[in-house]
Amino acid sequence: MDLVFSDIHADLSGLDLIIQTVSSDDFVKKYGNFSRIINLGDLLERGVHPKQVISKLRLLEKNYPIFSVIGNHDEGFLSGKKVSASSLESMDAHERLGAEDLSFFKQNKDGTFGNQEFIDVKNGLFCVHGGPLDPKKITPKNANSEAWLYQRNWQRLTDEGFEFFSYHGYHYKASSAFGEAGKHVRNHIILCGHQHMEAALVHQAGKIREIYSKLESKKEKISGHVLERKEIEINPTSDYLIRLGLGGPAGYYGVGSSMPHFAIIQYNPKKVILFTVNP
Template sequence: MRLLVLSDIHANYPALDAVLNDAQSRSFDRVIHLGDALGYGPHPVEVVTALRDLGATCILGNHEHTMLTYVDNRRTSQDKELALPLTWQLSQLSKLDLALIRSWPDGVDDSPLGARYRHGTPVSMDTYTDSVNAARDAFARWQGRLGFVGHTHTPAAYATLKGPVGDWVKVRTFPEGGSYQVPRGARVILNPGSVGQPRDGNPHASYGIYDSVSEVFEVFRVPYPVALTQKAMREVGLPERLAARLALGQ
């Protein structure tokens, strides 16, 4: 089984389109999206439609969760950079789109692969797996072997192995992409990075492919027309800082 692992598209359709075109040449059997398809960007309808057409297994991210609290009048808009894109996106999405988003679960256990898919950590939607200490805490709270998360916008692999003085947790990052062989006997948390808003200094879209037979996780970085997304963001009045950061990978 080859999984195409996506996360944090953030309504950036040119980035998603570039990723899907690149991934077609590498072959995959299933598509997993780890949350935050929405928020920040100018193409909510196009992104939701693409994920629907792919038959992707989609996980609820903190941006979708926040959007639904607006829909249900459980939260008022406060942070402009978070709220303005989400409230504008709400005006673009149909009832069918919102029904689909509402169906996305906060985490999925994939029994055949022995994997867990969640947005932040294997045990949280909105906690970041962004350091060895954070990974160590996640491993302590979750006893699974294979976890896939997003949220940090930085591709990484965390592995815990038994050592003479307890668990050793090691991290591997992928600023330019690369291949990671899951160590035999290790427990791992794998992050494909962000399709639509990378934050590791590389503006190229990031995605992963996991091969369950070879237990190899590959991260690919794909250029896309950043200026096209920036133009669309400015045309609909989204915050300038959100547009500018795309070119910087921040």
């Protein structure tokens, strides 16, 4: 079983709550133990405990493989690019990060940081922070200083019926996402975060349907917390795009819920279960 989260945003309380919940006896008895962690990016900025969040993940790495993709806020901080406003307390906490802390984010030969995607062909996963489109195919030749906003960690699912670029990144259609991911993984699940709100779509028999609004929401009490659960049974002949909600409430800026979100992936039978933790 995989544990998946996104957009922790230097929120130690949010990360701790997620880990404590999935590690509790009640949760394990009902859903099983997780064997690896998939981090969909944005560990940094907005929150005030970046050092502690990184330390927590380093501790988890000793017992579980962690597969991470780089978030736009991670890249912004590491590259010295301003993404969005953070509080003075948050900025001060991030300025105190040392080289050892930041070594968690592997620097590439070209000077960039981390991985733009994590592809697991065996389990049919295409994991990104924002979207799966190949930047080389969508970046205009004259993009120049704006080229980084076309990268996978800046892409976002469009709310319109068309694709377009803005200074929030490149807005893609679900059809483009399924088409690109299908070149890498057959019968895939695209997992992303970035927009802080859950979403789910399915590509089946040539048609794309929004399914999130039709998912049944169930509540249960686990280890003293009320969990809201939405379950997606995976059809092995279909493709899915599943967007996780905000993992760390410190990243809440008026869009989405201010409660921690995470997901698990079970493989026998194959399901993606979305959780919201009500502390």
